[in-house]
Amino acid sequence: MSTIQAIPLNWYILLSAVLFVIGVLGVLYRRNAIIIFMSVELMLNAVNLLLTAFSSYRGDSAGQVFVFFIMAVAAAEVAVGLAILIVIYRNTSSTDINFLNKLKW
């Protein structure tokens, strides 16, 4: 028996919704910029899981190629983002996002 028959698609949608919401919670809840970055990665992974589930249930490999591209973009984003974070740390000696309030209001 394959997974497709055993597990309804709705469960995967629910699971990725929960993972996405935990990512949103992390972005709102924490003040450390690195943890916020990790929460963004969590959200990207929730979307990846949902795309893969839909692609497998439809039997269309285009969705999985899309996940592949999302992974490529995430890798590039992390490289640039962590470089920005190091520059921030060099200027403020902390990764607290509350020191970055020059653009507020």
Add this chain to the structure above:
Amino acid sequence: MMIKYIFYFLAFVSVFSALMVVVSKNPVHCVLYLIMCFFSIAGHYILLNAQFLAAVHVIVYAGAIMVLFLFVIMLLNLNTQSEPHKSTWLKFAAAITSGLLLVILVGTLKGSETMVMPLGNPNAGLIKNLGITLFKDFLLPFEVSSILFLVAMVGAVMLGKKEIK
């Protein structure tokens, strides 16, 4: 029946470790929990018959991205003492906001029908089919993503330099 229990287990592990990423105090523990979450998501990919994606996920996320995170955390010497805290009021507001988002996302599912029959090729996640799709229909985006990597590399090196003259 067995697959159902594997799904339950993997879903529990991924949700639990994702929650621990958000609530644990030490940034290094956050990274380790995130790696655990990524491995359980790779297990989900295998359950969905997307083996190639599972392998790439482990290599790219757990292998490359998380090592980068760990490296930066150890470079900046972050630990529990240097961890900034939000006020209780703001934490409460964050929990309420994300809870409402979850209610909305689950609410949209209500009344939807469950898909029982696979529509197309069940082997869509195997390397052969994925490679054919990638290099036939998505050749141009594949090449463009190499330019993206080049730009990201140049940007990271430029930002990381001590000072730009």
